[in-house]
Amino acid sequence: MSTSPYEQTARTLLQQASGRVTPARIGVLGILLAATAALTHQEIEHLAQQQGFSFDRVTLYRALDWLVEHHMAHKIAGTDRTWRYNAQMGIPHQHAHFHCKRCEQVFCLENLQPAWLFTLPTGYQVEEVELNLQGCCPDCAINSH
Template sequence: MSSRTRHAIDAAGQDARAALAEAQLRAASVRITSARVKVLAALLDAGRACSHQDMQDALAGMDRVTLYRALDCLTDAGLAHKIAGDDRVFRYSAGADHGSTHHQHGHFKCTRCARVFCLDSIAEAELLEKALQDSLGKGFRSHDIEFTVKGWCADCAQ
């Protein structure tokens, strides 16, 4: 495959991600700006949780403050979620939490490369809520669930 063909395929993929990002912003009734579209498209493309620095590297022409504001806006709108790492670095991942403003799934953190991946499962939040009820008894209600499984990602485990 020629580099020109690869470039055309990459450009088509970027256009599709930008269109998806724009549609998600519109559906969430969030004002569409080029920064928000670019940031959400980059998160959708990443396939893992990204730090502010990861995003700044990917979007080199974007001002740091603009990037922070776009990430905060996407998080507030439920289009992305913010993951607190034990290394005191926040990471962001695309995806609403199934209509909830609460973050209700776990993460896998590679202890070698520090990448963070979401552990998405439709039934996971309900299973965790049931485990809470079974362990602590009736009357306990969670409003946010955070857990992290640590190990080696597929790349680092080789």
């Protein structure tokens, strides 16, 4: 099993977070860092097996929960009631998600900040935002013409 640049980045991020650096955490975070869209548990498990990781499903869930708890990943509720995970990289989870109805992928739109965040009434403090947009992603839009 060769080490990818994403795994090296994952190891560094885990060391900076002062958490235990385990093969499962390195593998899962490396997979999320490499992903272009949010991934389901099954997709992460499949990619981990392809890359030679040998952790079981419970270990995978624990690694994902730890990464979410330590703000290294976030989970997104899909319209199909399946959780999807994406690396967070220190970016506050205050951005929109886009669900493509054709390919079923979910994309984080970090640069799309909801305007109402800046107009909340006095005293309210936002900790997390869930804004889900649905439609057709650029790849599916091109392929439908």
